[in-house]
Amino acid sequence: MTESDLPVVQLRPYRWGDPQRRAELPAFAAAALGALGARPAPPPVDPDAARLPDHTLADPARAALEAVVGAEHVTAEPAARVAHTRGWSTPDLLKLRAGDADDAPDAVVLPADHDEVVRVLQVCAEHRIAVVPFAGGTSVVGGLVADRDAFAGVIALDVRRLDGLVGLDPLSRTATLRAGLRGTRAEQLLGEQGFTLGHFPQSYEGASIGGYAATRSAGQSSAGYGRFDELVVALVLATPRGTITLGAAPQSAAGPDLRQLVLGSEGTLGVITSVTVRIRPRPALRVFDGWRFDTFAAGAAALRALAQDGPLPTVLRLSDEAETAVNLADPGAGGSGGCLAIAGYEGTAADVAARRAGASAVLAAAGGENLGTAPGEAWRAGRYQAPYLRDPLLDAGALVETLETATFWSGLEALRGAVSAALTETLTRQGTPPVVLCHISHVYETGASLYFTVLCALGPDPLAQWAAAKHAATAAIRAAGATITHHHGVGTDHRDAYRDEIGPLALEALRAVKRTLDPAGILNPGVLVG
Numbered sequence: 377m378t379e380s381d382l383p384v385v386q387l388r389p390y391r392w393g394d395p396q397r398r399a400e401l402p403a404f405a406a407a408a409l410g411a412l413g414a415r416p417a418p419p420p421v422d423p424d425a426a427r428l429p430d431h432t433l434a435d436p437a438r439a440a441l442e443a444v445v446g447a448e449h450v451t452a453e454p455a456a457r458v459a460h461t462r463g464w465s466t467p468d469l470l471k472l473r474a475g476d477a478d479d480a481p482d483a484v485v486l487p488a489d490h491d492e493v494v495r496v497l498q499v500c501a502e503h504r505i506a507v508v509p510f511a512g513g514t515s516v517v518g519g520l521v522a523d524r525d526a527f528a529g530v531i532a533l534d535v536r537r538l539d540g541l542v543g544l545d546p547l548s549r550t551a552t553l554r555a556g557l558r559g560t561r562a563e564q565l566l567g568e569q570g571f572t573l574g575h576f577p578q579s580y581e582g583a584s585i586g587g588y589a590a591t592r593s594a595g596q597s598s599a600g601y602g603r604f605d606e607l608v609v610a611l612v613l614a615t616p617r618g619t620i621t622l623g624a625a626p627q628s629a630a631g632p633d634l635r636q637l638v639l640g641s642e643g644t645l646g647v648i649t650s651v652t653v654r655i656r657p658r659p660a661l662r663v664f665d666g667w668r669f670d671t672f673a674a675g676a677a678a679l680r681a682l683a684q685d686g687p688l689p690t691v692l693r694l695s696d697e698a699e700t701a702v703n704l705a706d707p708g709a710g711g712s713g714g715c716l717a718i719a720g721y722e723g724t725a726a727d728v729a730a731r732r733a734g735a736s737a738v739l740a741a742a743g744g745e746n747l748g749t750a751p752g753e754a755w756r757a758g759r760y761q762a763p764y765l766r767d768p769l770l771d772a773g774a775l776v777e778t779l780e781t782a783t784f785w786s787g788l789e790a791l792r793g794a795v796s797a798a799l800t801e802t803l804t805r806q807g808t809p810p811v812v813l814c815h816i817s818h819v820y821e822t823g824a825s826l827y828f829t830v831l832c833a834l835g836p837d838p839l840a841q842w843a844a845a846k847h848a849a850t851a852a853i854r855a856a857g858a859t860i861t862h863h864h865g866v867g868t869d870h871r872d873a874y875r876d877e878i879g880p881l882a883l884e885a886l887r888a889v890k891r892t893l894d895p896a897g898i899l900n901p902g903v904l905v906g
């Protein structure tokens with residue numbers, strides 16, 4: 377099974393992914409949850425019974441939107457509104473499971489092409505309707521909740537009908553993809569012509585091209601293929617004031633690179649309607665090895681050696697002791713502990729052989745024990761399964777959530793310790809001691825990302841429980857001088873920390889750009905720039 381074999385799945389409210397692939401909790405997990413004090417949660421409220429706010433679009437605004445996209449592409453059906461309520465963070469899921477759809481848009485609007493998007497934005501500016509651009513809907517940072525206070529209404533502008541492969545240039549190895557194309561569908565379309573995008577985030581079954589670009593997503597194969605923002609060579613942005621087209625050549629010295637202003641703008645400057653991306657030939661061979669290191673520090677040093685001096689595998693990641701023990705295959709040696717690293721290689725047979733031999737020598741010289749392909753292939757086979765586990769964990773009364781950051785190599789170990797301690801202390805103080813897992817999954821010459829998974833019993837007020845933990849982790853990240861997000865984005869959840877990270881003058885500059893492109897401030901109010 378490769379990424380282009382996975383189906384295009386329509387996400388349902390609060391149950392992840394393909395209904396045929398529902399996950400059961402492994403027996404050891406159920407026992408571990410008991411030890412953490414988790415008790416089965418009350419059954420979630422059926423999405424059909426969720427409480428929707430009593431908002432409606434005024435008739436003139438609705439009529440104007442219908443005139444642009446057709447009446448059948450403007451819907452205020454409860455099911456559509458619920459399906460466009462918030463995203464997929466654990467607090468988002470907890471609210472919807474409790475029947476709270478208070479942040480639902482008044483209507484969902486589905487334009488067919490770029491021009492319709494521009495006209496929808498113009499109608500919304502004229503009628504003071506806030507617009508939440510909506511691609512796959514998998515935001516985990518509150519990127520899909522509009523601050524509606526100053527507006528006459530809120531719509532979700534769902535880009536799913538912008539869903540084709542516009543063109544492919546095999547000579548330049550680029551493809552132009554429309555923003556609503558699901559990652560899975562994009563991979564199928566490119567695969568039919570012998571290419572791959574190589575962008576495989578864990579949300580691959582739910583996220584779309586426009587969302588990848590708007591959040592600067594990072595896939596699990598980032599070491600080999602690069603982050604999504606590194607793949608984009610050109611893009612088209614629809615704004616209430618018209619169209620911006622950026623990227624006339626692979627590189628350019630024509631002023632600042634304004635593509636970078638749009639990438640990561642999270643729907644606040646305009647709606648990305650298509651991107652032209654670098655593509656690579658479909659790999660002829662894929663091999664994933666497992667390596668065991670005695671300590672996280674030893675494993676991190678090995679990853680750093682590869683990131684700085686090469687050769688780089690396509691996938692490179694390192695789990696800490698706790699994640700190795702809980703989540704991943706036993707790294708061998710009779711459960712002797714240690715940290716599991718995965719080094720995966722994709723490419724031609726010759727390229728894979730050369731990089732694998734070179735990287736294996738580096739990993740061995742750094743103290744790694746080669747565990748062969750079994751742990752690596754097990755990780756590859758299960759790489760999209762983890763999100764499915766969140767549903768049974770919540771059912772079982774567990775709070776499970778993730779957060780991520782990045783820093784320079786010299787500060788990595790201290791950052792890991794500080795964030796783990798902040799999460800552990802805050803949740804233990806609340807009577808719900810957690811298990812905190814951590815891994816490195818994106819490496820650079822100068823540093824790496826850290827990704828934390830937190831698991832504990834749901835407390836009596838889980839939203840406040842997690843808010844306190846997240847607040848402490850955020851403070852620890854900022855105190856360490858690290859970034860508030862390596863790839864999830866800012867949304868509303870990280871807005872204050874982002875402000876702190878970039879400083880008031882940079883924020884003012886960004887707001888000035890927003891005022892220019894979106895004078896009425898209708899685009900994702902409250903997200904990113906506040």
Ligand SMILES: Cc1cc2nc3c(=O)[nH]c(=O)nc-3n(C[C@H](O)[C@H](O)[C@H](O)COP(=O)(O)OP(=O)(O)OC[C@H]3O[C@@H](n4cnc5c(N)ncnc54)[C@H](O)[C@@H]3O)c2cc1C
Pocket residue numbers: 463464465508509510511512513514515516519520535555576577578579582583584585586587588589590591592593594595596641642643644646647648649763863864865867900903
């Ligand atoms: C289980 C799970 C695993 C995840 N794993 C990863 C991972 O491995 N790597 C990673 O990077 N992220 C990951 N994420 C986060 C999320 O999937 C990414 O941020 C993804 O890029 C969002 O894509 P989307 O299509 O779902 O966008 P959405 O959630 O629909 O939108 C994200 C933001 O972009 C804006 N937006 C959407 N479309 C457009 C557009 N066309 N133009 C302008 N703005 C737009 C939205 O308003 C919103 O603010 C994960 C999320 C989940 C739930």
